[in-house]
Amino acid sequence: xxREPGAASQAEMERVVxxxxxxxxxxxxxxxWNPQDAEDVVQEACLRAMxxxxxxxxxxxxxxxxxxxxxxxYTFLEKNRPAALSEEFDESLHxxxxxxxxxxxxxxxxxxxxQMLQAALEMLPVxxxxxxxxxxxxxxxYKEIAEVMEIPIGTVMSSLARGREQLREKLLTAQSKGxxxxxxx
Amino acid sequence: xxxxxxxxxxxxxxxxxxxxxRSLKIEEHVKSCSDCSLDxxxxxxxxTALRMxxxxxxxxxxxxxxxxxxxxxxxxxxxxxxxxNKAVPLRPARRRPVLEWLAVAASIAVVVLVGWRLVxxxxxxxxxxxxxxxxxxxxxxxxxPGHLYDVESTDQHTVKPWFDGKLDFSPPVxxxxxxxxxxxxGRLDYIGSRAVAALVYQRRKHIINVFVWPxxxxxxxxxxxxxxxxxxxxxxxxxxxxxxxxxxxVSDVNADDLKQFIQLMQKP
Numbered sequence: 001x002x003r004e005p006g007a008a009s010q011a012e013m014e015r016v017v018x019x020x021x022x023x024x025x026x027x028x029x030x031x032x033w034n035p036q037d038a039e040d041v042v043q044e045a046c047l048r049a050m051x052x053x054x055x056x057x058x059x060x061x062x063x064x065x066x067x068x069x070x071x072x073x074y075t076f077l078e079k080n081r082p083a084a085l086s087e088e089f090d091e092s093l094h095x096x097x098x099x100x101x102x103x104x105x106x107x108x109x110x111x112x113x114x115q116m117l118q119a120a121l122e123m124l125p126v127x128x129x130x131x132x133x134x135x136x137x138x139x140x141x142y143k144e145i146a147e148v149m150e151i152p153i154g155t156v157m158s159s160l161a162r163g164r165e166q167l168r169e170k171l172l173t174a175q176s177k178g179x180x181x182x183x184x185x
Numbered sequence: 186x187x188x189x190x191x192x193x194x195x196x197x198x199x200x201x202x203x204x205x206x207r208s209l210k211i212e213e214h215v216k217s218c219s220d221c222s223l224d225x226x227x228x229x230x231x232x233t234a235l236r237m238x239x240x241x242x243x244x245x246x247x248x249x250x251x252x253x254x255x256x257x258x259x260x261x262x263x264x265x266x267x268x269x270n271k272a273v274p275l276r277p278a279r280r281r282p283v284l285e286w287l288a289v290a291a292s293i294a295v296v297v298l299v300g301w302r303l304v305x306x307x308x309x310x311x312x313x314x315x316x317x318x319x320x321x322x323x324x325x326x327x328x329x330p331g332h333l334y335d336v337e338s339t340d341q342h343t344v345k346p347w348f349d350g351k352l353d354f355s356p357p358v359x360x361x362x363x364x365x366x367x368x369x370x371g372r373l374d375y376i377g378s379r380a381v382a383a384l385v386y387q388r389r390k391h392i393i394n395v396f397v398w399p400x401x402x403x404x405x406x407x408x409x410x411x412x413x414x415x416x417x418x419x420x421x422x423x424x425x426x427x428x429x430x431x432x433x434x435v436s437d438v439n440a441d442d443l444k445q446f447i448q449l450m451q452k453p
Contacts, residue, residue: 019420019437046255114240137240161192171231
């Protein structure tokens with residue numbers, strides 16, 4: 001079989017792609033959940049990256065690779081778990097006026113653990129989840145997130161605000177349930 | 186009372202995405218608005234929680250090997266395997282230590298190495314290339330399991346004295362956890378044919394290695410400040426001079442973060 005024009009040499013692959021493998025895997029894990037599926041998605045994405053490395057010019061290699069990982073993960077989800085993508089996105093921010101007090105804040109800070117956080121993230125619609133992951137776990141700037149998700153910066157900002165708000169609500173709900181359970185037992 | 190101001194801007198402010206003027210405006214507003222200041226504190230709480238260890242999912246070693254092997258097959262012109270639904274059986278990757286280092290090194294790390302006259306004060310281009318390669322290789326090696334530090338501590342007063350008697354100079358060590366670059370440890374390393382010390386910093390999940398060594402040359406080329414910046418194998422490398430010491434920081438953290446790190450290191 002002939003090599004496609006523009007296909008990467010292995011050396012380019014190692015230079016451009018491999019340094020960002022953790023970032024690629026982290027994003028894939030949070031998008032498709034199952035570790036084996038995430039590995040398959042990353043491997044496929046790396047092969048795609050290698051084929052299309054001609055499309056990468058000096059610039060942000062991480063954002064470029066993450067965009068490919070994201071597209072690959074979405075293709076995977078469409079094929080295998082279409083329900084995960086059919087959630088409604090409510091982009092509007094709800095102004096809360098119901099007893100928002102510093103007590104809630106203190107409670108929130110005290111009892112959040114990583115398992116609870118993981119469960120809450122799992123419940124977020126995929127688009128909100130990925131924007132939170134890219135910002136908070138990967139530390140990307142809005143501009144980079146816009147590049148990865150192929151959306152305008154304004155949408156990054158609104159999705160992030162909404163995602164954080166939903167995450168906070170889910171955490172508070174989970175915590176109040178946890179507290180009740182604790183009292184009963 | 187819920188504040189009616191634009192909450193989106195509050196998020197952008199929190200993320201450091203606003204220009205100075207708007208940023209100051211929000212800062213001023215938050216001082217007098219309990220609703221917005223509570224929002225900000227909650228965002229900070231959430232951020233702190235999201236950075237707990239255990240949430241970031243690192244690539245397993247087996248995946249690195251799979252990717253490398255798949256890349257080798259692909260570039261070798263063999264038939265392309267659709268590694269889509271199931272992993273294809275791979276022949277074991279040839280032993281290539283450098284590549285394995287690279288594979289291990291995809292995490293984000295900053296390591297500081299401190300050495301004694303690693304290289305002559307003036308290097309020619311070829312020496313510079315070799316030097317860069319040696320630094321990057323050392324960085325990558327340090328990311329292999331169990332190689333990152335000999336002394337694990339976030340306390341500069343533990344790490345600095347640890348080098349006493351191990352080197353013929355005392356490397357400057359400072360923790361910068363408050364600025365988002367916690368010190369995580371130090372180690373002895375071997376670069377440029379002599380023992381050196383390495384300081385290891387962290388930026389989120391990334392590691393930064395900094396190499397430092399005394400540089401006695403008073404040549405013009407050794408004036409204080411920035412010396413050079415390079416990218417090799419996807420790693421950013423910046424060299425600078427402060428006082429009597431030369432420093433090289435290397436990391437896969439993005440260039441902006443690394444520059445910020447270096448500005449902090451350069452402060453008196």
